Amino acid sequence: MTNPIKIVIAGPRGRMGREAVKMVTSQRHFQLVAVIDKENDGKQLSEVESEFQGVDCLIYTDIHTCLKHTEPDCLIDLTVPEAAFYHAKSALELNVRPVVGTTGISPDELEELKALANEKKLGCIIAPNFAIGAVLMMKFSQMAAKYFGDVEIIELHHDGKLDAPSGTAIKTAEMIHEYREPKQQGHPNETEKLTGARGAELYGMHIHSVRLPGLIAHQQVIFGAKGETLTIRHDSYDRSSFMTGVKVSVETVMKLDGYVYGLENILD
Numbered sequence: 001m002t003n004p005i006k007i008v009i010a011g012p013r014g015r016m017g018r019e020a021v022k023m024v025t026s027q028r029h030f031q032l033v034a035v036i037d038k039e040n041d042g043k044q045l046s047e048v049e050s051e052f053q054g055v056d057c058l059i060y061t062d063i064h065t066c067l068k069h070t071e072p073d074c075l076i077d078l079t080v081p082e083a084a085f086y087h088a089k090s091a092l093e094l095n096v097r098p099v100v101g102t103t104g105i106s107p108d109e110l111e112e113l114k115a116l117a118n119e120k121k122l123g124c125i126i127a128p129n130f131a132i133g134a135v136l137m138m139k140f141s142q143m144a145a146k147y148f149g150d151v152e153i154i155e156l157h158h159d160g161k162l163d164a165p166s167g168t169a170i171k172t173a174e175m176i177h178e179y180r181e182p183k184q185q186g187h188p189n190e191t192e193k194l195t196g197a198r199g200a201e202l203y204g205m206h207i208h209s210v211r212l213p214g215l216i217a218h219q220q221v222i223f224g225a226k227g228e229t230l231t232i233r234h235d236s237y238d239r240s241s242f243m244t245g246v247k248v249s250v251e252t253v254m255k256l257d258g259y260v261y262g263l264e265n266i267l268d
């Protein structure tokens with residue numbers, strides 16, 4: 001058998017990080033060598049929460065120390081945008097391949113990661129959504145945008161989410177923009193009687209963000225034309241829905257020699 005892929009996970013106590021720890025430790029061709037957290041430096045992951053019992057790996061709070069000591073192949077980051085950028089950049093500098101699911105990283109920072117990964121010829125995957133169904137929702141929306149010029153995006157998430165709009169909504173608008181004739185939507189003289197009533201705007205498309213307890217991650221893309229509408233909707237009811245994409249990304253990042261933004265670019 002070939003050597004397992006050595007992995008570090010940043011953000012193991014988070015909603016996504018927990019799922020990632022479960023997924024990585026369930027795969028024989030993956031080896032979780034360490035985690036990066038904000039606290040508990042030097043402790044075993046199994047010591048800090050009963051959920052991690054039997055998971056044998058050390059917690060580091062400093063990424064440089066972690067990567068130098070454990071020499072992983074890949075870093076999975078599921079944290080917050082400021083940490084994710086720093087982690088991904090540090091990983092690339094130390095020849096470790098990042099797989100980043102964290103959303104909210106600025107376009108300038110993404111450009112910096114892209115330049116660094118391409119210059120070093122190192123695999124780096126940034127994916128705003130790892131769920132296969134969400135990728136299909138974005139691709140179908142892109143197809144529909146050829147025929148329907150008017151579109152609004154409604155994303156719905158749990159109320160623990162920090163960034164709005166979601167990374168998926170931004171990526172969807174970017175993908176639609178590639179296919180859609182530029183267009184200003186709605187009445188040219190429309191006015192907002194309450195600020196924000198028409199949502200955020202990206203490339204002339206409106207994006208509406210809903211935050212409610214009970215939700216996980218959902219999005220609908222509504223197209224309108226004369227006498228008809230088309231709604232494309234995706235729902236993640238469980239965070240395990242993201243793990244197929246994380247697994248494929250880790251496997252694929254090892255074969256890449258540069259930067260990829262979006263899971264759709266690595267799926268067949």
Ligand SMILES: NC(=O)C1=CN([C@@H]2O[C@H](COP(=O)(O)OP(=O)(O)OC[C@H]3O[C@@H](n4cnc5c(N)ncnc54)[C@H](OP(=O)(O)O)[C@@H]3O)[C@@H](O)[C@H]2O)C=CC1
Nearest residue numbers: 011013014015016036037038079083101102103128129130
């Ligand atoms: N690409 C995808 O498919 C998906 C992406 N996401 C994105 O993933 C990210 C995480 O989401 P979620 O798990 O719900 O968020 P959580 O808030 O549940 O988890 C984030 C974790 O990161 C930790 N953290 C913060 N800063 C650091 C740091 N400097 N070093 C190490 N750990 C740190 C937090 O610790 P503490 O709580 O102590 O601050 C927390 O445990 C978000 O950006 C979200 O949008 C989410 C779902 C799917």
Ligand SMILES: O=C(O)C1=N[C@H](C(=O)O)C[C@H](O)C1
Nearest residue numbers: 103128129161166167168217
């Ligand atoms: O924070 C979340 O939960 C999610 N974040 C990602 C995003 O911002 O698009 C992916 C998914 O929607 C869940």
